[in-house]
Amino acid sequence: MRTTPPEHWPLRHVLVLPTTGESVRTVREMTELVLVEWGIDCRHPSVDPALLIVSELVTNSVRHAAALSPTVTVTYVASADALAFAVHDRHPYQPALYGSLAGGPGSGLATVVELTMGLGGTAVLRGDADGRGKSIWITLPL
Template identity: 40%
Template structure:
């Protein structure tokens, strides 16, 4: 995966969009087939497991959503940025020792925005199943991710990777009017 250029979120977002876009838009593969919406695609990049990566990723995702013209309300964009910030923050805080690079993937299809963050740590967080009323500290970030995704009509989860790490993801529906 290419690395995220740390010199500017807009330039970096354009760079990884150009370098790693798996385009699903454009001409149909066969006559009579409908074209995919122009906002669709998959973008992947990696960042170092350091605190400065959190705002860099947030800004890159914000710029990508705007540039691609994804049909999301302002509230949905704010929710997506909150989610990706929490996911990258967790990877930085909890997986840095076992993760030389944090993988970030943004997927836009005709109906969903999916945000995924991959790290090399084998621990699968249980905070998605924690009691939000407990007095313990920490673990609230994933509860916030879950609440934001579910409130928007989406979902979130944790999947194991083939290399022993994990991918924490959230999916948000695109605006239906589009």
């Protein structure tokens, strides 16, 4: 995978959705459309896990952040050899992605990290500068 930060990759799409249950289905459908538009084969081994991961991250924002974050933003970026996406909400809580503080087996974030690592990808939590929100960035090889 590239060493250039995903924010500087050539392909980019941003989707802003209400932090409601309907957005989970919408984000999955939009993710597929973006990938097709970019010429990424939907049979690539990273695509189905990417759809599950982005759905789970939006679900987490809907369940845990809606009271403080009326919208969730999904940013997609891609290069020739990698796909990355970030799910951002404006809730200040920053969950642990790794280690003993991360959710146990079967939790949504544990599943996200397990799928990501199993594909040779990365999962990174980035807090907003003002401390009132965060993004979880997932990077997967193509």
